[in-house]
Amino acid sequence: MVTERETRDAPPHRIGLWHVGVVVSTAVETPTARSIVLDVPGWGGNIAGQHADVRLTAPNGYQAVRSYSIASAGPSDRVQLAVDRFPTGEVSPYLVDDLLPGDEIELRGPLGGWFVWKPTQTEPVQLIGGGSGIVPLMAMIRSHAASGSTAPFRLLYSVRTPDDAFFRSELETPTAHLEVTWAYTRHAPDGWPRQAGRIARADLSASAFAASLSPAVFVCGPTGFVETVANHLVALGHDPERVKTERFGGA
Numbered sequence: 701m702v703t704e705r706e707t708r709d710a711p712p713h714r715i716g717l718w719h720v721g722v723v724v725s726t727a728v729e730t731p732t733a734r735s736i737v738l739d740v741p742g743w744g745g746n747i748a749g750q751h752a753d754v755r756l757t758a759p760n761g762y763q764a765v766r767s768y769s770i771a772s773a774g775p776s777d778r779v780q781l782a783v784d785r786f787p788t789g790e791v792s793p794y795l796v797d798d799l800l801p802g803d804e805i806e807l808r809g810p811l812g813g814w815f816v817w818k819p820t821q822t823e824p825v826q827l828i829g830g831g832s833g834i835v836p837l838m839a840m841i842r843s844h845a846a847s848g849s850t851a852p853f854r855l856l857y858s859v860r861t862p863d864d865a866f867f868r869s870e871l872e873t874p875t876a877h878l879e880v881t882w883a884y885t886r887h888a889p890d891g892w893p894r895q896a897g898r899i900a901r902a903d904l905s906a907s908a909f910a911a912s913l914s915p916a917v918f919v920c921g922p923t924g925f926v927e928t929v930a931n932h933l934v935a936l937g938h939d940p941e942r943v944k945t946e947r948f949g950g951a
């Protein structure tokens with residue numbers, strides 16, 4: 701078990717493919733999450749949707765490694781992560797509560813070549829995220845905007861309450877070729893047209909691209925969320941080969 705104190709004092713070690721990232725800034729995203737911008741010399745950029753391994757090393761040599769999706773994309777040594785805190789977790793409380801500008805952590809990557817979107821793709825894209833599962837989808841949204849792609853993009857974003865949305869102001873800024881639908885599971889704003897509740901098949905019928913359009917579909921979030929949504933999509937006629945999923949863990 702790595703304590704917060706131990707990890708704060710831990711000197712990073714450059715081993716093999718590991719890069720040392722320096723925290724440039726952090727920002728509160730939700731009451732339990734924040735985004736972290738790192739300067740990672742030698743990183744060289746990433747494709748939208750990829751993730752990195754983050755390694756913390758305690759003074760006694762104990763190491764903890766966790767995967768985190770990259771919210772940024774493109775050829776840059778700047779990497780943005782966004783981490784939700786699991787109160788009993790080993791790594792996420794440190795990243796959310798303790799990491800400060802100037803601190804160093806180790807990163808390996810970018811990793812993953814399946815759950816990615818490239819600007820050369822022209823088909824409609826349906827993104828479906830739950831909670832912190834927005835992170836790799838955000839990289840796709842940003843890559844889409846930066847490239848000037850005209851591929852139609854839709855996002856269905858499920859969060860517990862309005863306060864639990866990551867990147868809210870950016871997602872609420874109108875962007876060409878991106879439609880965003882919000883789904884609240886516990887508490888919706890007053891007058892919201894949809895009752896609070898988990899994403900159901902009817903939500904997908906109402907706001908996702910139809911299977912007949914052969915969209916590329918990316919689903920990301922906690923394991924249970926991803927499995928439920930993927931099952932609904934297949935039941936609605938989506939080709940399982942075109943439904944790509946990324947599970948962040950948990951029940």
Ligand SMILES: Cc1cc2nc3c(=O)[nH]c(=O)nc-3n(C[C@H](O)[C@H](O)[C@H](O)COP(=O)(O)OP(=O)(O)OC[C@H]3O[C@@H](n4cnc5c(N)ncnc54)[C@H](O)[C@@H]3O)c2cc1C
Pocket residue numbers: 751766767768769770782783784785786788789790791792793832835836922923946947948949950951
């Ligand atoms: C490819 C990939 C990308 C990921 N990207 C992100 C990201 O961008 N942002 C982010 O916040 N997390 C992300 N995760 C999850 C992350 O890797 C850690 O699992 C999470 O931060 C918890 O780590 P921890 O050390 O704090 O908790 P741990 O000490 O590993 O676990 C604490 C407890 O929480 C449970 N748990 C772990 N993860 C979850 C979960 N997602 N949902 C419910 N229970 C869980 C464990 O089963 C355990 O019981 C990603 C995971 C994967 C595989």
